[in-house]
Amino acid sequence: MEFIELSRGCFYFKSAVNIGYIVNDDNSKGMLIDAGLETSAAKKVIKQLQKEKLPLTHLFITHAHADHFGGAQYIQQKEDVYTIAPAIEEAIMRNPLLEPIYLSQGNFPLKEMRNKFLEAPAIRVDEICSQGCLELFSDVQVIHLPGHSYNQHGILFHGILYAADAFLGIDVLAKHKIPFIVDASENMATLKKLKKLDVEGMVPGHGSYVTEYQNVISDNIHIHETITSTVLEEIIQSSRSGISLENLVAVMLTKYEVKPPNLGAYSLFRTAISAHIIQLLENGSAAYKITNGRPIIFSASYKA
Numbered sequence: 001m002e003f004i005e006l007s008r009g010c011f012y013f014k015s016a017v018n019i020g021y022i023v024n025d026d027n028s029k030g031m032l033i034d035a036g037l038e039t040s041a042a043k044k045v046i047k048q049l050q051k052e053k054l055p056l057t058h059l060f061i062t063h064a065h066a067d068h069f070g071g072a073q074y075i076q077q078k079e080d081v082y083t084i085a086p087a088i089e090e091a092i093m094r095n096p097l098l099e100p101i102y103l104s105q106g107n108f109p110l111k112e113m114r115n116k117f118l119e120a121p122a123i124r125v126d127e128i129c130s131q132g133c134l135e136l137f138s139d140v141q142v143i144h145l146p147g148h149s150y151n152q153h154g155i156l157f158h159g160i161l162y163a164a165d166a167f168l169g170i171d172v173l174a175k176h177k178i179p180f181i182v183d184a185s186e187n188m189a190t191l192k193k194l195k196k197l198d199v200e201g202m203v204p205g206h207g208s209y210v211t212e213y214q215n216v217i218s219d220n221i222h223i224h225e226t227i228t229s230t231v232l233e234e235i236i237q238s239s240r241s242g243i244s245l246e247n248l249v250a251v252m253l254t255k256y257e258v259k260p261p262n263l264g265a266y267s268l269f270r271t272a273i274s275a276h277i278i279q280l281l282e283n284g285s286a287a288y289k290i291t292n293g294r295p296i297i298f299s300a301s302y303k304a
């Protein structure tokens with residue numbers, strides 16, 4: 001895990017899941033942005049900050065995905081940190097069973113779904129935040145970035161945006177194939193908002209720090225637009241009698257050559273694909289009908 005300085009008071013720990021770190025000018029307050037997947041990542045972070053004589057007083061969690069707050073409980077046990085998280089996300093961090101529950105479409109999850117990738121240890125949240133400034137930590141702006149998660153927020157400090165999973169780094173974008181989102185229109189609005197931001201650079205949750213962020217964000221936009229148009233034009237509009245939700249997910253996974261090894265991985269892709277379907281239902285491009293006990297999705301133009 002490499003510790004990289006980006007700008008005055010701005011750093012990040014580069015890893016499969018990046019962890020941001022910001023410190024104020026008089027070295028009295030230091031805030032981590034996310035906590036990594038597990039204790040081992042958190043241990044390395046604490047050790048590095050101690051070595052560099054950097055303070056750790058605050059912990060900001062951008063969204064309630066286990067890979068971003070799995071190390072947070074350990075940090076709270078070892079350090080006296082004031083923890084800040086966005087509304088809704090905070091409810092899941094305090095009750096992390098909710099993540100495998102929503103991925104199980106509301107059911108109590110199968111035991112195998114309760115793993116470290118889908119359910120992190122519970123944490124305490126001291127302050128619930130929304131877009132704006134953090135009173136306790138001056139010059140820090142909290143930026144609303146929903147779509148990948150219900151109420152994800154990033155941090156802007158000294159010209160650097162810690163963007164969480166609002167976009168994927170170019171090096172990981174192709175690997176994800178169908179990136180995880182819960183709301184396709186919010187996700188697109190967030191990407192367009194990011195593209196317009198004038199900052200020095202951005203740190204994605206996964207991938208490298210980037211200064212030419214417009215290009216990377218355009219690539220992210222292109223991938224999501226292609227997924228939406230594939231679902232609508234190549235699948236829904238090409239089947240006159242409509243297609244069941246389950247078959248639509250199956251056709252997409254086959255088309256994109258995604259082979260989820262278990263229900264946990266499958267549920268992440270199903271949620272992402274469903275986000276695109278919901279957008280099409282909401283904007284009137286598609287409609288549904290329950291036929292023979294199944295929701296069947298069909299093109300709005302065949303409605304009559």
Ligand SMILES: [Zn+2]
Pocket residue numbers: 063065068148149165
């Ligand atoms: Zn995430």
